Each structure stands twice: as C-alpha cells, then as structure tokens.
Amino acid sequence: MSDVLVLGSTGTTGSRVVRGLEAAGVRPRAATRNPVRPGQIRFDWDEPATYGPALDGVSAVYLIAPVAADPRPLVEEFLKHAPDVRVVLLSSSAVDERTPVVGGLPGLVRRQPGWAVLRPSWFMQNFLPGHPVGDSARAGRIVTATGDARVAFVxxxxxASVAVRALLDSEPHNTDHLITGPRALSYGEAAEIVGEQLGHPVVHAPVSTSEYQHFLVRDGLPESYAEMLALLDEAIRGGAEDRVTDTVERVTGRPARDFRTFAKEEIR
Ligand SMILES: NC(=O)c1ccc[n+]([C@@H]2O[C@H](COP(=O)([O-])OP(=O)(O)OC[C@H]3O[C@@H](n4cnc5c(N)ncnc54)[C@H](OP(=O)(O)O)[C@@H]3O)[C@@H](O)[C@H]2O)c1
Structure with missing residues (x-):
C-alpha cells in the first residue's frame, strides 16, 4: 500500500496514529511544520503550497482540521489535492451538523471515495501536564461548569487505534464513529482518581457557565473561545457526554482503556 499521511503527527492523537501505523507495518508520512526526523514531511495549513507535495502518492490521510476562525476553505483546498484519497477526520462528540462552522467539516469529507468521521468524547490525556485541566489538577483544583454530570473520557x-483501522481496512468505513471510554465519570470522580496518583487531594470546583467563561478569560483565553468552551461545559452539565459506546471494541477487537488504568499508567 502507498503512504498514509498523518496530519498533526506530533500531537496527542496523531503521534499515536503514527505509532499504530508503524505497528501495522505501514509507512506513515508524518506531517509537521518542523520536520526533523526521517519519515516526517513539512506541512503547514497556513501554506497551501505544502498541501500537494504532502499528498503526493498518498492513499489515505488522518485529518485534523486547522485551528482557524473558519477552517472549511482550507480543508476544501486541501481536499482538491486528494480526489482519490481516503480521509479519516478527527471531529468531536460535541460537534454535530448544527454546530456553527466546524459542524460543516464532516460534510466535506463524506464526498471522498472513502471516509470516516471520528467523534471522540473528551480525552483522558487532558489530565496530563500541558493541558489546562492537567495543570490545574496539579495545583489541586479543577474548575469546570459541568456540575456533577458525567463524561465518558476516552x-x-x-x-488512534480506531483511526488506524479506518485508514487501513480494505473496505472504507464510510461512517461516523462515536468513540468513548468504557465508563462515564464526573469531574469530581476523575479528580479523586487523579489525586490518588498524584499523592495529594485534587478537588473539583463546579461553577456556573458565565463564571467559567470569566475564569477562562482571566486565564488568558480570547473571549469568543472562552465562551465556546463554557458552552461545551454547559452541554456536559445537561448530560450530553453521559453515554458509552462499544466503538473501540467493535472496531479494534479489544476493550477501551479504563480511566483508572490510564491514571495508574500515565499520571505522574
Ligand atoms: N482534547 C479533547 O478532549 C478533544 C475531544 C474531542 C476532540 N478533540 C479535537 O482534537 C483535535 C486536536 O487533536 P490532537 O489533540 O490530537 O492535536 P494536538 O495535540 O492539539 O496537536 C495539534 C497538532 O497540529 C499541528 N499543527 C498546529 N498548527 C499547525 C499548522 N498551522 N499546520 C499544520 N499543522 C499544525 C501540530 O504539529 P506541529 O507543531 O508539529 O506542526 C500538532 O501536531 C481538535 O480538533 C479538537 O477539537 C479534542
């Protein structure tokens, strides 16, 4: 098989997709703005001249859309260079067709000859350092507007394992995959587990949607982004993420990782 292009290859999911492809005996073409290792190729959403060379000779692509006020024109331009390429798009469980702007991305990808839209719930890796939730956990207090509602952290x-199957299976999946962990937990329950691993108490401080928005702005986020994140928390508070799917086991043949196992193995 020809190369598989992985966008966001240095990031949380992309790096794991690269490793999964290598384990499956496939040569990943790892896209990054700063290639330094063999197998990496320069790709920058802000430089459309990098799209064609990155896609040349590629049979499938793992696509993480750019962070832009409207990523749709850039993704459309990218896909013009990929008429015969299977596309696996990373979207989100919090995004559907009614979501402004990013809700339009799956529709672009479904025009490809083979496609899958991955709609994962919130990542367990958000509790690692470098993410606001992980950093605040280390300071002992996670603030959200989710109340005591549950999230099936994944x-x-x-x-990445679901993505690898969607990229490599002989038949394209041509479907949306709603991907969750095996159990939904409140932030309070997750904070307790994380605290056990860190060796100090971590509490969850639930606040209102507007308080959370102000908290994020004080933390340095732009107003509109803070508003969007606060509304996502409000949706969680309404129960939007309190659901568990069997997608991981059905697609990969092995059960989804539990939050406690993740915490034991990765929280330091
Ligand atoms: N966190 C969650 O709970 C959650 C839940 C559901 C969905 N999501 C979705 O996950 C996506 C993020 O995925 P991720 O966490 O795997 O990624 P990530 O860790 O945030 O990494 C982002 C990647 O994008 C690359 N990048 C940044 N700017 C770029 C540019 N201008 N051109 C090309 N590449 C660029 C970076 O690579 P280089 O720096 O090497 O170029 C990096 O590898 C978002 O779309 C988010 O909506 C997140």
Missing part, C-alpha cells in the same frame, strides 16, 4: 490511544 484514551487518545484508543482513538
């Missing part, structure tokens, strides 16, 4: 490795 392991990024499991998302």
């Amino acid at each position: 392991d990024a490795g499991d998302i």
Whole structure:
C-alpha cells in the first residue's frame, strides 16, 4: 500500500496514529511544520503550497482540521489535492451538523471515495501536564461548569487505534464513529482518581457557565473561545457526554482503556 499521511503527527492523537501505523507495518508520512526526523514531511495549513507535495502518492490521510476562525476553505483546498484519497477526520462528540462552522467539516469529507468521521468524547490525556485541566489538577483544583454530570473520557490511544483501522481496512468505513471510554465519570470522580496518583487531594470546583467563561478569560483565553468552551461545559452539565459506546471494541477487537488504568499508567 502507498503512504498514509498523518496530519498533526506530533500531537496527542496523531503521534499515536503514527505509532499504530508503524505497528501495522505501514509507512506513515508524518506531517509537521518542523520536520526533523526521517519519515516526517513539512506541512503547514497556513501554506497551501505544502498541501500537494504532502499528498503526493498518498492513499489515505488522518485529518485534523486547522485551528482557524473558519477552517472549511482550507480543508476544501486541501481536499482538491486528494480526489482519490481516503480521509479519516478527527471531529468531536460535541460537534454535530448544527454546530456553527466546524459542524460543516464532516460534510466535506463524506464526498471522498472513502471516509470516516471520528467523534471522540473528551480525552483522558487532558489530565496530563500541558493541558489546562492537567495543570490545574496539579495545583489541586479543577474548575469546570459541568456540575456533577458525567463524561465518558476516552484514551487518545484508543482513538488512534480506531483511526488506524479506518485508514487501513480494505473496505472504507464510510461512517461516523462515536468513540468513548468504557465508563462515564464526573469531574469530581476523575479528580479523586487523579489525586490518588498524584499523592495529594485534587478537588473539583463546579461553577456556573458565565463564571467559567470569566475564569477562562482571566486565564488568558480570547473571549469568543472562552465562551465556546463554557458552552461545551454547559452541554456536559445537561448530560450530553453521559453515554458509552462499544466503538473501540467493535472496531479494534479489544476493550477501551479504563480511566483508572490510564491514571495508574500515565499520571505522574
Ligand atoms: N482534547 C479533547 O478532549 C478533544 C475531544 C474531542 C476532540 N478533540 C479535537 O482534537 C483535535 C486536536 O487533536 P490532537 O489533540 O490530537 O492535536 P494536538 O495535540 O492539539 O496537536 C495539534 C497538532 O497540529 C499541528 N499543527 C498546529 N498548527 C499547525 C499548522 N498551522 N499546520 C499544520 N499543522 C499544525 C501540530 O504539529 P506541529 O507543531 O508539529 O506542526 C500538532 O501536531 C481538535 O480538533 C479538537 O477539537 C479534542
């Protein structure tokens, strides 16, 4: 098989997709703005001249859309260079067709000859350092507007395993995959498990949607982004993420990783 292009290959899911492809004996073409290793190729959403060379001779692509006010024109331009390429799009369980702007991305990908739209719930890896939730956990207090509602946190490795099957299976999946962990937990329950691993108490401080938005702005986020994140928390508070699917086991043949196992193996 020809190369598989992985966008966001240095990131949380993309790095795991690269490893999964290598384990399956397939040569990944790992896209990054700063290639330094063999197998990496320069790709920058802000430089459309990099799209064609990155896609040349590629049979499938793992696509993480750019962070832009409207990523749709860039993704459309990218797909013009990929008329025969299977596309596996990383979307989100929090996004559907009614979601402004990014809700339009799956429709672009479904025009491809083979496609899959991955709709994972919130990542377990958000509790690692470098993510606001992980950083605040280390300071002992996670603030959200989710109340005591539950989220079926999912392991990024499991998302990557589903992506690898969607990229490599002989028949394209041509479907949306709603991907969750095996159990839904409140942030309070997750904070307790994370605290056990860190060796100090971690509490969850639930606040209102507007308080959370102000908290994020004080933390340095732009107003509109803070509003969007606060509304996502509000949706969680309404029960939007309190659901568990069997996608990981059905697609990969092995069960989804549990939050406690993730915490034991990755929380330091
Ligand atoms: N966190 C969650 O709970 C969650 C839940 C559901 C869905 N999601 C979705 O997950 C996506 C993010 O995926 P991720 O967490 O795997 O990625 P990530 O860890 O945020 O990594 C982003 C990647 O994008 C690359 N990148 C940044 N700017 C770029 C540019 N201008 N051109 C090309 N590449 C660029 C970076 O690579 P280089 O720096 O090497 O170029 C990096 O590898 C988002 O779309 C988000 O909506 C997240």
